[in-house]
Structures are given as structure tokens and as C-alpha cells.
Amino acid sequence: MTKPLSVAVAGLGTVGAGVLTLLRDNAATITARAGRPIAVTAVSARDRTRDRGVSIAGLRWYDDPVALAHDPNVDVVVEAIGGSEGQGADLVRAALKAGKPVVTANKALLAVHGAELAALAESKGVALAYEAAVAGGIPAIKALREGLAANDISRVLGILNGTCNYILTQMRERGIEFAQALSEAQKLGYAEADPAFDVDGIDAAHKLAILAALAFGRPVDFDAVHVEGIRAISALDIKLAEELGYRIKLLGIARRTDAGIETRMHPCMVPVAHPIARVDGVFNAVVAEGDFVGRIVLEGRGAGAGPTASAICADLIDVARGRTTPVWGVASPDLSHAPNVPMSKRVGAYYLRLMVVDRPGVIADVTAALRDHHISLESMLQRGRAPGEVVPVVVTTHDCEEAQMRAAIARIEALEAVLETPAMIRIEAL
Ligand SMILES: NC(=O)C1=CN([C@@H]2O[C@H](COP(=O)(O)OP(=O)(O)OC[C@H]3O[C@@H](n4cnc5c(N)ncnc54)[C@H](O)[C@@H]3O)[C@@H](O)[C@H]2O)C=CC1
Ligand SMILES: N[C@@H](CC=O)C(=O)O
Numbered sequence: 053m054t055k056p057l058s059v060a061v062a063g064l065g066t067v068g069a070g071v072l073t074l075l076r077d078n079a080a081t082i083t084a085r086a087g088r089p090i091a092v093t094a095v096s097a098r099d100r101t102r103d104r105g106v107s108i109a110g111l112r113w114y115d116d117p118v119a120l121a122h123d124p125n126v127d128v129v130v131e132a133i134g135g136s137e138g139q140g141a142d143l144v145r146a147a148l149k150a151g152k153p154v155v156t157a158n159k160a161l162l163a164v165h166g167a168e169l170a171a172l173a174e175s176k177g178v179a180l181a182y183e184a185a186v187a188g189g190i191p192a193i194k195a196l197r198e199g200l201a202a203n204d205i206s207r208v209l210g211i212l213n214g215t216c217n218y219i220l221t222q223m224r225e226r227g228i229e230f231a232q233a234l235s236e237a238q239k240l241g242y243a244e245a246d247p248a249f250d251v252d253g254i255d256a257a258h259k260l261a262i263l264a265a266l267a268f269g270r271p272v273d274f275d276a277v278h279v280e281g282i283r284a285i286s287a288l289d290i291k292l293a294e295e296l297g298y299r300i301k302l303l304g305i306a307r308r309t310d311a312g313i314e315t316r317m318h319p320c321m322v323p324v325a326h327p328i329a330r331v332d333g334v335f336n337a338v339v340a341e342g343d344f345v346g347r348i349v350l351e352g353r354g355a356g357a358g359p360t361a362s363a364i365c366a367d368l369i370d371v372a373r374g375r376t377t378p379v380w381g382v383a384s385p386d387l388s389h390a391p392n393v394p395m396s397k398r399v400g401a402y403y404l405r406l407m408v409v410d411r412p413g414v415i416a417d418v419t420a421a422l423r424d425h426h427i428s429l430e431s432m433l434q435r436g437r438a439p440g441e442v443v444p445v446v447v448t449t450h451d452c453e454e455a456q457m458r459a460a461i462a463r464i465e466a467l468e469a470v471l472e473t474p475a476m477i478r479i480e481a482l
């Protein structure tokens with residue numbers, strides 16, 4: 053039998069402990085697929101004594117995770133600490149500099165520093181693998197980078213944050229409040245250390261930036277992603293969306309247009325009948341459209357110990373087999389530099405929900421604002437009549453440009469009879 057692959061794991065939380073468990077439980081399968089055993093020999097975390105449901109007895113312990121990079125008996129480093137800065141990032145750089153392959157679940161690091169790290173990995177001729185970083189257990193990276201490698205990709209989109217999808221699903225199905233659903237997602241190990249990264253769309257935007265780089269063969273550019281989260285989504289909008297035949301999902305969309313590449317992460321209304329509307333709970337989905345393959349849809353668990361460990365261990369098997377690909381599918385010097393398309397240029401339909409005083413003339417003022425910005429109405433809905441009281445009014449539009457819609461909303465919000473900032477949700481043609 054060939055010498056085992058000696059693995060160091062940094063971070064023994066949901067993901068790191070999951071990796072130890074999977075390598076232990078599926079050792080025979082993994083050995084056969086890797087051509088040799090894969091054995092964790094060294095670990096680093098904050099608390100040496102915490103019960104993680106898996107033994108770390110007999111493993112070399114390091115208080116300083118960066119020291120793992122310099123352990124001569126370590127062949128490959130798994131980074132499961134997280135963060136675009138700090139010791140997880142320091143460890144990845146140190147390991148690559150030391151010529152050791154790295155497997156990481158850290159999308160924040162890849163999205164923010166991925167260009168620099170790819171260049172470093174390529175200069176050292178070692179792998180930097182990150183299947184776990186996007187859509188957890190779904191093999192989205194492999195699908196885009198290897199499976200669809202011969203296609204020109206026109207669009208990649210998806211539900212990329214399990215925590216948000218869990219929250220939106222629970223709010224819809226059980227009618228529970230945002231805070232309760234978030235707390236459940238945290239207990240289940242789905243949420244980031246700082247859950248604001250989840251609910252403000254940042255985590256999903258990190259993943260979208262990574263997918264866009266792979267799909268369009270260009271340097272990863274997190275700053276180009278337009279990011280909105282789900283905090284403003286109310287139970288009322290979820291209910292009204294259902295009445296109109298839509299579900300609300302936090303979608304990431306990266307699209308090639310004549311003007312360049314559009315990358316945006318925001319809540320969307322999608323038709324109930326579309327498969328992506330049925331992706332619920334912690335499940336993620338990734339949809340890619342290639343010129344020869346057409347559309348492919350991948351669905352699976354996007355967070356949690358098992359799915360994430362599944363992706364990390366697949367990367368470890370690649371390392372054990374010596375299978376390598378450039379980090380972004382294309383060698384760093386050969387990446388293209390297509391321009392970014394700003395959000396103001398997004399074209400599509402919109403849902404607006406206004407809280408208005410129910411009195412004559414209000415609707416006329418709202419429609420005048422839309423008319424003056426060349427926005428055509430698709431439908432208008434007012435539930436019940438309550439003269440002099442506040443009622444929700446919902447407007448859906450035909451396609452228009454985001455800049456026009458923003459200008460119209462500013463005018464509508466300034467109307468005396470409109471009492472709250474209008475809720476605006478983009479309706480996505482998929
Ligand atoms: N939880 C999930 O479902 C998924 C998480 N990820 C990513 O995996 C990474 C880890 O996430 P989780 O396991 O959920 O986090 P966690 O908070 O459960 O675990 C983090 C671990 O890192 C350790 N740690 C923190 N700072 C350290 C330091 N300076 N030195 C040594 N150890 C340190 C902590 O003690 C803990 O063991 C993050 O990059 C996250 O974005 C990716 C996909 C799914
Ligand atoms: N917090 C993330 C974990 C996986 O990346 C999520 O909820 O999807």
C-alpha cells in the first residue's frame with residue numbers, strides 16, 4: 053500500500069470535526085478512491101478539550117494553526133477556520149509558500165484574495181482546492197471547472213446560502229419570525245460565525261464571485277458584486293408573493309451581456325412553478341447555462357457538517373491522486389478582463405409594495421410617478437378597502453431599467469400618503 057496522505061486540519065468546528073468524522077467513517081471507500089489512506093495526523097483549534105463527537109487523541113496538537121504549514125510530516129493542509137483575514141488566511145498563505153497543497157472551505161478568503169492565492173499556488177505548482185466553499189456538498193466547482201470546461205457559459209445562478217434559504221422557507225411554511233428561524237439555522241451549524249454574513253447576503257456574494265470567476269474565466273472580483281440580503285423581507289411580502297404566484301428566494305446571478313459581466317445577489321421573486329422555487333430549507337441550487345450543454349441544474353445541501361466534509365474529502369482524494377487544475381480553471385495570466393455591468397443597468401420586472409393611506413388620488417400619484425419614468429404597470433393589487441386607514445398596495449411592472457425604477461421609487465416614497473419606504477423585490481425571468 054502506498055504511503056498514507058498525511059493531513060493537518062485547522063479549525064475543529066462544524067466543518068473541521070465533520071472532516072475527521074467522514075475520514076474515519078468512510079475510510080475504506082476513501083482509501084480505494086484515493087489509492088492510499090488519507091489520515092489526519094495534526095490539528096489546530098482554540099479549545100483542546102471540547103467534545104466534538106470525534107476523538108483527536110494521538111493527533112499532534114498546535115495552538116498556532118500557522119505552525120501546521122511548517123510541520124514536515126504534513127502533506128496537505130485543510131483550512132476550516134474561516135475569514136478573509138486572520139489566522140485562517142495566514143495559514144493558507146504559509147502552506148502554499150511551503151509548497152503544500154491546501155483544501156479550504158473559506159469562501160470569504162477565496163472571494164477577496166483568490167487572485168493572489170491562485171498566483172501563489174500556481175507559482176509553487178500546488179493545488180488550492182475549494183469545493184466546500186461554494187454550495188457545500190454540491191460539486192459546483194467541479195461541474196463548472198471540469199464538467200462544463202468546453203462550453204462558453206452565458207449565465208450561472210443559484211441559491212447559495214443555506215441559512216437564508218432555511219429562514220425564508222421557515223417563515224413561509226411555519227409563519228415563524230426571522231429571528232427564530234435564524235437561531236434554528238445557527239443551532240444546526242449552517243450559519244457563519246457572524247450570521248450577518250449570511251442574512252446580509254455577503255456569504256452568498258462571496259460564493260457568486262467565485263462562480264463568476266470560474267464561469268467567465270476572469271479574476272475573482274468580490275467588489276463587483278451588487279449585494280443585498282434578506283433582512284427587509286417581511287412575512288407580508290412572502291404572503292403577497294404567493295398570491296401573485298411567486299416565491300421569494302435570495303438568488304445570486306452572474307450573466308454575460310453585450311456590455312460585460314453582471315453579478316448580483318439579492319432577493320428575487322421566482323415563479324412558483326420554476327424548479328428553483330421548490331429548493332427549500334438548507335438546500336442550495338446552482339444553475340448553469342452553456343452554449344453546447346444547455347442548462348444544467350444541481351441541487352443539494354449547501355451547509356452543515358456532512359455535506360461540507362463530503363466536498364473537502366473529495367478535494368483530498370484529488371490531492372492524493374495528484375489531480376490538479378489551475379485554481380480558476382484558466383491559468384492566472386490567461387484570465388480575461390471583461391468589464392463589470394453596474395446594477396443600475398439591470399433590466400427586468402419589479403414588485404413594489406407600498407403602505408398607503410386609503411384615499412382618492414393616491415394610486416393616481418403612484419402611477420404618474422411610474423409613467424414619468426417610462427415604467428409600464430403589469431398589475432396592481434389592493435387588499436380590501438379602509439378609507440382613511442393604511443393599506444398595502446402592490447404594483448408589479450413590465451421590464452424596465454433599475455435606474456428608472458430607483459428614480460420612480462424615490463418619487464413615490466416622497467408622496468405624503470405613502471407611509472413607509474416601499475418594499476421593492478425584483479421579479480426574475482429564469
Ligand atoms: N458551517 C457550514 O455549513 C459551512 C462552513 N463553511 C466554511 O467553513 C469554515 C469553518 O466554518 P465552521 O466550521 O462552520 O465554523 P466554526 O465556528 O464551527 O468552527 C471554526 C473553528 O475554527 C477554530 N478557530 C477559530 N480561530 C482559530 C485560530 N485562530 N486558530 C485555530 N483555530 C481557530 C475554532 O476554534 C473552531 O474550531 C468557514 O470558512 C466557513 O465559511 C463552508 C461551507 C459550509
Ligand atoms: N453559512 C453558510 C454555510 C455554507 O457555506 C450557509 O448558510 O450557506
Ligand code: NA
Nearest residue numbers: 183186188190
Ligand atoms: Na461545493
